[in-house]
Amino acid sequence: AQSVTQLGSHVSVSEGALVLLRCNYSSSVPPYLFWYVQYPNQGLQLLLKYTSAATLVKGINGFEAEFKKSETSFHLTKPSAHMRDAAEYFCAVKMGSGAGSYQLTFGKGTKLSVIP
Amino acid sequence: NAGVTQTPKFRVLKTGQSMTLLCAQDMNHEYMYWYRQDPGMGLRLIHYSVGEGTTAKGEVPDGYNVSRLKKQNFLLGLESAAPSQTSVYFCASSSTSGGPYNEQFFGPGTRLTVL
Numbered sequence: 001a002q003s004v005t006q007l008g009s010h011v012s013v014s015e016g017a018l019v020l021l022r023c024n025y026s027s028s029v030p031p032y033l034f035w036y037v038q039y040p041n042q043g044l045q046l047l048l049k050y051t052s053a054a055t056l057v058k059g060i061n062g063f064e065a066e067f068k069k070s071e072t073s074f075h076l077t078k079p080s081a082h083m084r085d086a087a088e089y090f091c092a093v094k095m096g097s098g099a100g101s102y103q104l105t106f107g108k109g110t111k112l113s114v115i116p
Numbered sequence: 117n118a119g120v121t122q123t124p125k126f127r128v129l130k131t132g133q134s135m136t137l138l139c140a141q142d143m144n145h146e147y148m149y150w151y152r153q154d155p156g157m158g159l160r161l162i163h164y165s166v167g168e169g170t171t172a173k174g175e176v177p178d179g180y181n182v183s184r185l186k187k188q189n190f191l192l193g194l195e196s197a198a199p200s201q202t203s204v205y206f207c208a209s210s211s212t213s214g215g216p217y218n219e220q221f222f223g224p225g226t227r228l229t230v231l
Contacts, residue, residue, distance in 0.1 A: 009156060032216040043120075043206055043222035044159075051217050090158060094216045103149075103174070104220060106158040 004033075004091045006107035014115045019063075019078040021110045023091030026072065032094035033074045034104065035065055039087045047089070050074060061085070086114045117142050120223035122207050128229045129197045137192040137226050139207030147210045148190040149174075149220065150182060152203040159206060165190055197230045204228070 007022040025031050033050040048059025055067045061084075065076045076089060091107040123138040139148065146167050151159040151174075161174030163182040171182045179201060181193045190209075194201060204227050208220040 034219065036222075041225075043224045044208075044220075045222070046219045049217060049219060103161060103164060104159075105175075106160075108156055108158040 003105055004093050004107040006089075006091050006110050008110050009108065010111045010113070012113040012115060013081045015083060016080050019076070019081045019085065019112065021076040021089050021091075021112065023065075023074045023076065023107060024072050025074060025091075025093050027093065031074075033065075033067065034092045034094075035059065035063070035074075035076050036090045036092060036106075037061075037087050038090065038109075044090065047076070081112075081114045083114050083116065086112055088112070119143065120207055120209055120221050122205075122223040122226050124226060125224070126227050128231065129194075130231050131198060133197050134193070134195050135197065135228075136194075137205055137207075137228075139190045139192070139209075139223060140188055141190075141207075141209040141221070142188065143209060143211070143221065144187070145209035145211045145221075146187070147212065147220075148184065149208045149210075150180070150190065150192045151206045151208065152176065152201075153206060153225075154203050162192065162205075197228075199230045202228060202230045 005024045035047040036044040038044045048057045050067045058064045063078045088109045088111045090109050092104045120141045149164040150162040153159045160176045165171045165184040168187045183191045204225050207223040210220045
């Protein structure tokens, strides 16, 4: 079964500093990878997704992620953190093929705090 | 478009009571999902539906039942609530176009407390 591991349940950065949120996947088949963001008391919103068209994926709000097959990683980065980036971030993967390919398996989440 | 809506937003139940959570989407999506979110656990899939009249179990289905009588609605039922079902419940929907790359759209959540 496919799964994702997010390293660090809580990350704190200063405003203007680099944001790096880590995600590793376990998969024996090409993965379908996603990053979602959850702002306080809200539902989840898609940040970006890996579609195999390019290894560096750009998303909304200045975030990007790089797919590294050799490291089985899909880390999320942003060059300069803003206060509004404070939220919980989830890495997710979809299972294989057929109807099951539409099920998302989520990591446990990383809560990002931004210090003024 | 309202997207995905959930009713109610908050609910407090006593152990043994029953209730139904309603999810509605206006995007004509074929697939719908129910997740629960617990601190430090991420989101876990309870049940899902690939079309009207069909449902399937997810990762944590015990204690829940679902129905999808209309394409736009997906109901989650708790027949006899237990404190372990205290959680935030999210509904999501997705289309089949784009295959496995398509995104799921989430509702705002229902916060359920079982005393």
